[in-house]
Amino acid sequence: MTEKYTTIPFTWPQGFKADGVHAGLRKEKLDMGWLYSQKPAAAAGVYTTNQFQAAPTKLTKQTIDQQHQLQAIVVNSANANSCTGEQGEKDAQQMQQLAATKLGISTDLVGVASTGVIGVNLPMPVIAAGIEQLQLTDNTKVTTAVLTTDTRAKTVAVTCQIDGQTVTISGFCKGSGMIHPNMATMLGFVTTDAAIDGALLQTLLSQVTDTTFNQITVDGDTSTNDMVTVLANGAAGNATITAATADYATFAAGFTYVLGELAKKIAADGEGATKLVAVTVNGAWSDFEGQQVAKAIVGSNLVKAAVYGEDPNWGRIMMAIGQTDAHLNLAAVDVVLNELPLVQASQAATTAVADLAAALAAKVIDLTVELHNGDGHGQAWGCDLTYDYVKINATYHS
Numbered sequence: 001m002t003e004k005y006t007t008i009p010f011t012w013p014q015g016f017k018a019d020g021v022h023a024g025l026r027k028e029k030l031d032m033g034w035l036y037s038q039k040p041a042a043a044a045g046v047y048t049t050n051q052f053q054a055a056p057t058k059l060t061k062q063t064i065d066q067q068h069q070l071q072a073i074v075v076n077s078a079n080a081n082s083c084t085g086e087q088g089e090k091d092a093q094q095m096q097q098l099a100a101t102k103l104g105i106s107t108d109l110v111g112v113a114s115t116g117v118i119g120v121n122l123p124m125p126v127i128a129a130g131i132e133q134l135q136l137t138d139n140t141k142v143t144t145a146v147l148t149t150d151t152r153a154k155t156v157a158v159t160c161q162i163d164g165q166t167v168t169i170s171g172f173c174k175g176s177g178m179i180h181p182n183m184a185t186m187l188g189f190v191t192t193d194a195a196i197d198g199a200l201l202q203t204l205l206s207q208v209t210d211t212t213f214n215q216i217t218v219d220g221d222t223s224t225n226d227m228v229t230v231l232a233n234g235a236a237g238n239a240t241i242t243a244a245t246a247d248y249a250t251f252a253a254g255f256t257y258v259l260g261e262l263a264k265k266i267a268a269d270g271e272g273a274t275k276l277v278a279v280t281v282n283g284a285w286s287d288f289e290g291q292q293v294a295k296a297i298v299g300s301n302l303v304k305a306a307v308y309g310e311d312p313n314w315g316r317i318m319m320a321i322g323q324t325d326a327h328l329n330l331a332a333v334d335v336v337l338n339e340l341p342l343v344q345a346s347q348a349a350t351t352a353v354a355d356l357a358a359a360l361a362a363k364v365i366d367l368t369v370e371l372h373n374g375d376g377h378g379q380a381w382g383c384d385l386t387y388d389y390v391k392i393n394a395t396y397h398s
Contacts, residue, residue: 005169005254010155012138013168013193015039015235020141023130025078025116025123032130033142034074034099035189040109041233042198043070044205046213047226054082054225055092056112061227063096063111068198070231071109073189074099074131075146077174078116079123080225091122098131113187115148115174115225143172146187150174154265160254162247163238167194169251171258173228175266186266188213188228190258194251195234196241204252205230212259215291215380216267216298228259264381267298273383275307276364281378283371285327290371290378296320297367298382307365308384312356314342317367332372338362 012018020033045064047057064070074095081088092112100107114122143153157170175186205228213228234240241248267276279297284290297303300320306313317335321328335342338359341349359365365384 003253004250005158005160005257008157008159008168010140010143010157010170010172011168013170013191013233013235015193015233016191016231017136017138018142019134019137019139020143020145021130021133023076023133024126025076025130029147030141030145031078032074032076032127032134033145034072034134035142035191035231036072036103036136037070037191037231037233038235039233040069040071041231042196042201043068043111043229043231044198044202045227045229046205046209052083054080054114055084055088056081056095056114057225057227059089059092059096060111060113060229063108064229066108068202069109070111070229071105072099072103073111073113073229073231075113075142075187076116076122076127076130077146077148079114079120080116080118081114081122082118082225084119084121087121091124091127094124095122095127095131098128102131102134111229113146113225113227113229115146115187146172146174148174150269152269154262154269156258156261156265158254158257160250162194162236162241162251165236165238167236167238167251167254168192169194169254169258171262173262173266175226175269186213186226186228188259188262190228190230190255192230192232192255193234193236194232194241195236195238196232196251200241200243201230201232204255208252208256208259211291211379212256212263215295215378216263216382267381267383274386275362275384277304277307277367277382277384278364279367279369279380279382281369281371281376283373284376284378285374286376287378288376289324289326290376291380292324292378293321293326293369293371294378294380296324297369298380301385304382304385307360308386310357310360312337312342312353312360314348317369318343318346321369326371327373328371329373334370334372336368338366
């Protein structure tokens with residue numbers, strides 16, 4: 001089947017500008033940036049489920065919820081502005097006001113995002129100076145300015161044809177550690193020049209997040225700050241997409257691809273990771289249970305450690321499956337590792353251990369699980385657990 005979208009090198013959609021600078025929150029690297037739409041854009045967001053939701057996250061949610069519109073988002077790394085009390089809320093509001101003033105727009109059109117160390121107040125003179133440096137350019141520096149322990153920027157872009165117009169959907173994100181399903185230490189930003197109803201955009205984002213960002217895990221920890229936001233400014237000139245329009249499925253396919261690729265890039269760049277682990281579950285009682293089983297496998301520290309050690313210890317996978325409350329046909333579970341049978345009918349397959357160990361040397365480990373118990377399907381992505389993960393997090397604050 002021909003895809004409804006075309007992948008392209010990362011670029012901003014029509015009507016968007018951005019920038020990133022070194023303000024001084026970090027010793028050398030870029031640490032502040034922003035996104036700007038030349039006109040107010042339909043906006044949607046999803047947010048961390050951590051009860052200690054950070055001040056900028058709460059402020060952005062409140063702002064978007066007013067009328068599902070934004071025109072800009074200002075971001076910083078190195079400092080999460082989380083668990084900072086009333087002062088943290090004031091600092092987030094000041095950050096919003098400074099960006100609005102610089103851009104000449106209402107504060108009600110500015111979102112705020114922060115990531116980094118928890119429990120430290122923002123140095124507002126540094127923040128103010130950083131915002132003053134930011135310009136409206138076509139560069140992609142913001143995709144780097146938002147990073148913390150990430151080893152690389154994570155970007156993806158596609159085009160699709162909507163109402164006879166070429167529409168671009170571009171996304172970037174950060175996330176490496178403190179990653180777990182239900183929104184983790186990640187910030188995701190998606191921009192598009194499509195015209196789409198704001199409420200529909202929110203519904204689509206919430207639905208697609210469940211099968212993409214909420215299906216990744218690195219270490220089982222859910223952070224305080226994190227969110228995914230989408231801005232759609234309509235600059236492509238298409239008729240507004242609604243659920244009833246024929247083009248909705250085309251836009252949704254491209255949008256889903258962007259979020260899915262970003263999710264996998266986060267999983268592959270887990271702190272200290274050397275391998276991406278991709279799990280596909282078929283034959284589940286329901287899609288929900290398929291997702292549940294897939295998440296249990298990628299989230300198991302024992303499975304992750306075995307992948308790192310290139311040890312085809314299939315019992316750990318069965319353990320992870322069995323500790324869920326999914327309906328199981330206990331005598332009929334099959335597992336395939338990079339196209340090699342690993343488990344057949346819930347017992348060891350006949351594939352040579354040496355061949356399985358060799359397959360585990362690959363950078364991408366694909367595990368396909370067949371439960372033979374329904375029509376449900378699920379996917380999840382994670383990474384191996386390495387010595388470097390401990391090293392990185394043992395000294396993160398210092």
